Amino acid sequence: MTGTKGKSGGRRICDPRHLIAAAAIAITAPTVGDAQDLRYALDAGMADLALFTLSRTERKVSPMGQALLGRQGFRHGGDGRRFQPIASGHALTPVVRHDNNVNDGIPSDHITLGGLRFRIAEEDQAKSSILAGLQYSRWWSFSYAPAARVTVASSYTFELEPHYGYHHVAANARICAEQPVADWTWWDSCLTGIYDNDSIGEDLTLAATTGPRALFESPFGMHQLAVSLGQSATKDYRKSLAQLSLATLSHDHGLFRLGLLAGEKIEKENSVLYAADTGWTGEIFGRDVTVGIGHARTGGADLFGIAREDRINRASVSTPVGKFEIGGFVERRRSTIDAYNETSFGLTMNIGVNLFDGLR
Numbered sequence: 001m002t003g004t005k006g007k008s009g010g011r012r013i014c015d016p017r018h019l020i021a022a023a024a025i026a027i028t029a030p031t032v033g034d035a036q037d038l039r040y041a042l043d044a045g046m047a048d049l050a051l052f053t054l055s056r057t058e059r060k061v062s063p064m065g066q067a068l069l070g071r072q073g074f075r076h077g078g079d080g081r082r083f084q085p086i087a088s089g090h091a092l093t094p095v096v097r098h099d100n101n102v103n104d105g106i107p108s109d110h111i112t113l114g115g116l117r118f119r120i121a122e123e124d125q126a127k128s129s130i131l132a133g134l135q136y137s138r139w140w141s142f143s144y145a146p147a148a149r150v151t152v153a154s155s156y157t158f159e160l161e162p163h164y165g166y167h168h169v170a171a172n173a174r175i176c177a178e179q180p181v182a183d184w185t186w187w188d189s190c191l192t193g194i195y196d197n198d199s200i201g202e203d204l205t206l207a208a209t210t211g212p213r214a215l216f217e218s219p220f221g222m223h224q225l226a227v228s229l230g231q232s233a234t235k236d237y238r239k240s241l242a243q244l245s246l247a248t249l250s251h252d253h254g255l256f257r258l259g260l261l262a263g264e265k266i267e268k269e270n271s272v273l274y275a276a277d278t279g280w281t282g283e284i285f286g287r288d289v290t291v292g293i294g295h296a297r298t299g300g301a302d303l304f305g306i307a308r309e310d311r312i313n314r315a316s317v318s319t320p321v322g323k324f325e326i327g328g329f330v331e332r333r334r335s336t337i338d339a340y341n342e343t344s345f346g347l348t349m350n351i352g353v354n355l356f357d358g359l360r
Contacts, residue, residue: 099131254282
């Protein structure tokens with residue numbers, strides 16, 4: 001929910017919680033029916049939610065619980081070191097994605113100004129294409145007290161677009177500290193740096209977020225609620241953000257997610273003013289499925305004195321097929337400037353293959 005350019009390409013940003021949770025999945029390997037929904041939490045990078053669920057449903061600690069206790073730093077102590085390593089790894093992953101606007105062009109072939117309709121040159125119109133490349137990720141996680149963690153992660157992506165000759169290079173680094181403040185409650189603080197070069201221009205974004213995250217139980221299931229305040233900065237502007245997320249691991253009905261974001265309006269920049277999305281991951285006819293819907297409003301920029309404000313609605317669905325996660329989306333954008341009106345469809349494909357595994 002933090003993008004501002006309005007592209008539908010779905011560029012992936014490295015989140016250490018997903019990387020570590022993926023490693024936990026490989027170690028715990030849940031296979032019994034009761035562990036099915038736990039896997040949804042682990043897939044979403046919510047290892048604490050999975051561990052909290054085990055603490056409320058198990059009479060004794062299972063092998064999965066033992067592994068997660070170690071992975072999440074609850075067993076800190078014993079060797080006298082202040083920072084004790086609890087997880088690390090690296091991955092080299094193929095990347096294939098569809099981008100509806102690979103050239104950062106204008107979606108329409110015309111624009112209306114003062115009641116007059118002007119045609120947009122073909123070279124300035126948005127071009128759709130496929131990009132393919134590789135992403136390298138590296139991560140380390142340390143405990144510095146029981147359940148207190150510091151995680152450092154970075155990733156580097158290189159993609160080529162063969163038809164029009166574009167390329168995309170990105171690098172990002174992230175450090176997060178998770179400090180326990182009460183039972184099953186943490187104060188999370190993160191610093192992130194993102195460099196992005198799409199062969200048209202380059203951007204450097206720095207961001208900082210901080211806020212509480214709590215786990216609790218209700219008749220509907222187990223919940224993780226997180227609230228954060230933050231600020232992002234580019235070479236052109238600085239923007240304040242507030243975010244709320246709620247994840248519910250229900251009793252045998254999958255994982256439900258809700259996210260809300262509010263952002264400061266920046267004059268002369270088209271950035272996110274607010275966004276809301278909700279999603280569900282569960283089983284349909286014996287197959288895991290993830291569905292999501294979202295709405296966002298962007299604004300702040302203008303064109304020839306006309307204020308630009310966009311409303312964007314999006315729906316998506318995906319399902320794993322072997323080592324791949326295949327999906328599709330439809331996105332509808334309606335703008336106060338008709339040149340930016342569009343309805344787009346696309347396919348998504350995440351490849352769950354670590355090429356380093358084949359070298360062992």
